Amino acid sequence: MLGGSITVPASPCSHAPARSVSPWVGGAGTAGAVAVVGAGKMGLPLAAQFASHGWNVTAVDINPAVVDAINAGQSHVGEEPGLAELVARVHAEGRLHATTDAAAAARASDVVVLIVPVMLDEDHKPDYRYMDPAVASITPGIHEGITVVFETTLPIGDTRRRFAPALEAESGLKAGSDFFVAFSPERLFSGAVLANLAAYPKLVGGIGAASTDRAAAFYASVLDAEVVAMSSSEAAEFSKLADTTYRDVNIALANEFAQAADLWGVDVQEVIAAANSQPYSHIHQPGIGVGGHCIPVYPHLLLSRAPGLRLVETAREVNDGQTGRALAALSGLLGGLSGAPVLVLGITYREGVKELAYSRAIPLIAALRETGADVAAYDPLLDDAEIGRLGATPWHWGDPGPFRAVITQTGDRRFLALDPAWFPDLAVVYDGRNSLRMLALPQGVTYLGVGVQAATRARPA
Ligand SMILES: NC(=O)c1ccc[n+]([C@@H]2O[C@H](COP(=O)([O-])OP(=O)(O)OC[C@H]3O[C@@H](n4cnc5c(N)ncnc54)[C@H](O)[C@@H]3O)[C@@H](O)[C@H]2O)c1
Known part of the structure; x- marks a missing residue:
């Protein structure tokens, strides 16, 4: 039991083939034209899903290579089971094509779905560098009856406050009555997107009842999972921030439990599994940090509109402090890190997803370099140039090396095949995801997990 996760069963598709209509006005059993703006890791699977339910889909992207790939029937998104096949099929059926012309796509569509990133600036404030131009690009295509979903x-x-007025500006039409605007959070997990689409309830909140109804009708026609109409766009926006901030705070708590477990020489994973046998306990797992462009980002989006939430702020500090705690532990064991050859394994924010956004490996490598350590790194998803750009020397799996310390930053199962004989000077393995507890280490090599100690790790997690 690893922390309160539940399995939502996938719903088999029970839609009869949809009847194409124009304009689409929300009728059951009908399909129209939809534009998906931002055909990235999330947008492309959405586009393919919509097309597989009878909609005519235009994928809009500013990257011509993305547009060309889709127009050739190819998925440019790797590591997403079933996506390449689905894109090829719906493209061959003539229901998916791509363009860079957002205004024309919006003009020709009944529904526009926007899924381009909103990130953080250097002060942890929302950064709209992609979303504002995306909204501006569809604004000339806004017409009566169109539904725009974020x-x-x-x-x-x-x-309601930033984007609905921007969409109204050129057309002179009134959002909420002449056309519809809603928010529907994307909650999918990279690597399982198509399976999640069939299972996760779809939350929809409009800027008014008419917008909620029209957007909910759209999702009911393209998704097999339950559609949940919410009372407002604000409630729907908040629900996504609440879900992700909860996870960040939960992980911070697990990280503090790990510190307490180290203090007492107790295995934190044993403690968490036992605690979670109580059905109301859902403690997540500790680790060397929280990365990716979701969990570390969204607490800041919440704080930007609700400043001073102390638990939320503290959780961010605790989780970002995990790399410093790892280095302090290593430095203590090695008598300082200056000049020490150190190997970091797992550089993407999590195993199996080629995404470096907010990966904790980046500050980890930077901090190691600051201490004067000689840093090498390896990730099965990154090439030498990508590793080099992060300031580390590429290491190749199986090469001998002078490393005194190995740190894992992802829980990739293949790291269990690491052979300590490759590194004759190895003194310590820092297991940043507690995924190497079964790794055999020779005498003289110290194991350090996050709340798991050399003495307790032999117990299977
Ligand atoms: N990736 C995830 O795991 C995940 C999970 C849940 C939700 N989300 C949400 O999805 C959003 C998008 O994430 P993603 O992983 O698909 O991002 P991505 O970087 O893979 O894709 C974004 C795409 O948008 C395109 N783009 C940027 N500006 C544009 C513009 N003005 N007009 C048209 N296209 C533009 C880019 O070229 C790119 O292809 C995230 O910000 C997040 O809110 C992501």
Whole structure:
């Protein structure tokens, strides 16, 4: 039991073939034309899903290579089971094509779904460098009856206050009555997107009842999972921030439990599994840090609209402090890190997903370099140039090396095949995801987990 996760069963598709209509006005059993703006890791699977339910889909992207790939029937998104086949099929059936012309796509569509990133600037404030131009690009195509849905995670209030007025500006039409605007959070997990689409309830909140109804009708026609109509766009925006911030705070708590477990020489994973046998306990797992462009980002989007939430702020500090704690532990064991050859394994924010956004490996490598350590790194998903750009020397799996310390930053199962004989000077393995507890280490090599110690790790997790 690893922390309160539940399995939502996939719903088999029970839609009869849809009847194509124009304009589409929300009728059951009908399909129209939809534009998906931002055909990236989330947008492309959405586009393919919509097309597989009878909609005519235009994928809009500013990257011509993305547009060309889709127009050739190819998925440019790797590591997503079933996506390449689905893109090829719906493209061959003539229901998916791509363009860079957002205004024309919106003009020809009944529904526009926006799924371009909103990120953070250097002060942890929302950075709209992609979303504002995306909204501006569809604005000339706004017409009576169109439904615009934001799936990108947004700060509370943005759908109504920032974007609905921007969409109204050129057309002179009134959002909420002449056309419809809603928020529907994208909650999918990279690597399982198509399976999640069939299982996760779809939350929909409009800027008014008419917008909620029209957007909910759209999702009911393209998704097999339950569609949940919410009372407002703000409630829907908040729900995504609440879900992700909860996870960040939960992990911070697990990280503090790990510190207490180290203090007492107790295995934190044993403690968490036992605690979670109580059905109301859902403690997550500790680790060397929280990365990716979701969990570390969204608490800041919440704080941008609700400043001073102390638990939320503290959780961010605790989780970002995990790399410093790892280095302090290593430095203590090695008598300082200056000049020490150190190997970091797992550089993407998590195993199996080629995404470096907010990966904790980046500050980890930077901090190691600051101490004067000689840093090498390896990730099965990155090439030498990508590793080199992060300031580390590429290491190749199986090469001998002078490393005194190995740190894992992802829980990739293949790291269990590491052979300590490759590194004759190895003194310590820092297991940043507690995934190497079964790794055999020769005498004289110290194992350090996050709340798991050399003496307790032999117990299977
Ligand atoms: N990736 C995830 O795991 C995940 C999970 C849940 C939700 N989300 C949400 O999805 C959003 C998008 O994430 P993603 O992983 O698909 O991002 P991505 O970087 O893979 O894709 C974004 C795409 O948008 C395109 N783009 C940027 N500006 C544009 C513009 N003005 N007009 C048209 N296209 C533009 C880019 O070229 C790119 O292809 C995130 O910000 C988040 O809110 C992501």
